[in-house]
Every structure is written in structure tokens, then in C-alpha cells.
Amino acid sequence: MFNFKKKNKIVDFDYQNIPNHIAIIMDGNGRWAQERHLPRIAGHKQGMNVVKKITQAASDLGVKVLTLYAFSTENWKRPEKEVNYLMDLPERFFNTFVPDLVKNNVKVNVMGYVDQLPKQTQTAINNAINDTKDCTGMVLNFALNYGSQDEIVTAVKSIAEKVSNNELSIDSISKEIVADNLMTADLGEYANPDLLIRTSGEERLSNFLLWQLAYSEFVFDDTKWPDYTEDNLKKCILTFQSRHRRFGGLTNK
Numbered sequence: 001m002f003n004f005k006k007k008n009k010i011v012d013f014d015y016q017n018i019p020n021h022i023a024i025i026m027d028g029n030g031r032w033a034q035e036r037h038l039p040r041i042a043g044h045k046q047g048m049n050v051v052k053k054i055t056q057a058a059s060d061l062g063v064k065v066l067t068l069y070a071f072s073t074e075n076w077k078r079p080e081k082e083v084n085y086l087m088d089l090p091e092r093f094f095n096t097f098v099p100d101l102v103k104n105n106v107k108v109n110v111m112g113y114v115d116q117l118p119k120q121t122q123t124a125i126n127n128a129i130n131d132t133k134d135c136t137g138m139v140l141n142f143a144l145n146y147g148s149q150d151e152i153v154t155a156v157k158s159i160a161e162k163v164s165n166n167e168l169s170i171d172s173i174s175k176e177i178v179a180d181n182l183m184t185a186d187l188g189e190y191a192n193p194d195l196l197i198r199t200s201g202e203e204r205l206s207n208f209l210l211w212q213l214a215y216s217e218f219v220f221d222d223t224k225w226p227d228y229t230e231d232n233l234k235k236c237i238l239t240f241q242s243r244h245r246r247f248g249g250l251t252n253k
């Protein structure tokens with residue numbers, strides 16, 4: 001039984017109350033490496049191995065969607081060497097992990113401005129999506145070259161275009177129409193995360209899923225991503241389980 005002490009009370013992990021959609025801002029790779037006098041990319045390499053472990057753990061727990069913030073539209077500002085390494089990571093990850101994903105019935109999805117990524121990275125992504133397209137278990141959703149403000153601008157443009165083509169009236173624009181034009185639309189009923197986790201002690205959103213996180217529970221873990229384990233994930237879920245979600249109303253849901 002997995003549990004921990006909260007205000008001197010033992011709280012048990014509830015395997016029946018697992019968030020359907022968990023989104024993670026995987027932070028702290030660079031600091032983890034620097035503490036060890038290693039180049040920053042060593043932190044990303046270790047971070048990739050942690051992605052494998054956490055994917056397996058989330059899938060085993062019955063999570064429906066695991067969204068991982070792997071590269072933001074702002075990350076291009078980093079030194080060229082680091083950007084190049086981060087661009088290689090999807091290929092390294094999928095080359096070594098797709099058989100395990102298929103074995104675990106995990107389907108790969110990628111959201112972001114994928115067409116701006118190097119061709120080789122695009123090929124690796126498309127192959128992984130294709131190889132896992134028949135999987136019906138957890139969706140492993142990578143945010144790659146993703147930025148939520150740009151995502152919203154793209155959605156607004158697309159809606160405006162439909163209005164100007166008379167395919168849509170201004171009065172019919174609704175929250176559902178906006179959501180349908182966001183990059184999470186394909187996730188259907190699981191488009192909005194139930195739980196957002198950010199590692200490494202930082203507490204900000206960094207342009208991640210600004211619309212979709214409106215009613216999510218936020219849990220911040222001090223552990224840097226390369227040290228994050230299945231037990232850390234369970235602790236974050238346990239914190240989620242102790243929260244009372246009211247969605248603006250008065251009763252729990």
C-alpha cells in the first residue's frame with residue numbers, strides 16, 4: 001500500500017481515483033546536470049530515461065492521457081548545441097522505446113508546430129505515430145515546439161477565417177468552438193488535464209495549456225526531472241486525491 005503522512009494522518013493511495021489526464025512540465029534538467037558538473041545535455045539525456053519510466057508508471061496506473069512539455073516555442077532561444085540535442089531526443093526516444101509503447105498499448109500523439117522541426121525529427125515523430133496508431137491504451141502526448149499563446153492565436157485565426165467564409169456566425173462562437181480549434185481537440189473528453197505537475201520547485205505555467213488548465217489541480221514537486229520517480233508521481237497523485245474539485249460550484253465532483 002502506498003501512503004504518506006499528511007497532518008499526522010496516514011493517507012492511502014486510491015487506485016480508483018487516478019486523474020484521467022496528467023500534464024507535466026518536466027523542469028530541472030539543466031540544474032541537475034550543473035550540480036554534477038556535467039553539460040546541460042546530460043540532464044536532458046537522463047530526463048529522457050525518466051520519460052520512459054514515468055510513461056510506464058502512468059500507463060500501469062490507468063492514466064488515459066499523459067501530456068509532456070518537451071520543447072516550447074521559446075526554447076529556440078537556448079544555445080544551438082542544446083537545441084540540436086533536444087531536436088535529436090524524439091528520434092532517440094522513439095527508436096529505443098516504440099516496441100515497449102506498442103507492447104503496453106500506448107498511442108503516441110504530438111501537439112505543436114511540428115512542421116517547423118528538423119525533417120529528421122518530423123520523420124521520427126510520424127513513424128512513432130504510425131507505429132502506435134492502433135494502440136487503444138494511454139495516449140502519450142508530447143508538446144513539441146508548443147506554446148499556448150501561439151496555439152490560441154492560431155485557433156482565433158482559424159475561427160475568424162470560418163466567419164469570413166460564412167461557415168460560422170459570430171453568435172455561434174462558444175467555448176466548445178474555441179476548444180475544437182486548439183491542439184488538444186483530438187483528445188476529446190480528455191482534452192483538459194485533471195492534474196498539472198511541475199518539477200524542480202518552479203511554480204509557473206511557462207505558456208503551457210493556458211486554456212486547458214482552467215480547472216486543473218496544480219501540484220509542484222521540488223524534485224528535478226532527472227531524479228523524478230514513480231513514487232514522486234504517486235505522491236503528486238495522492239496530493240491530487242486530497243483536493244476537493246468544485247469547478248466553480250459548491251460540491252465536489
Ligand code: FPP
Nearest residue numbers: 026027028029030031047048070089090093
Ligand atoms: C526543462 O529543463 C526541460 C526541457 C526544456 C526539455 C525537456 C526534455 C526532456 C525531459 C527530454 C525528453 C524528451 C523527449 C522528446 C523524450 P531545463 O533545461 O529548463 O532545466 P533548468 O531549468 O534546470 O535549466
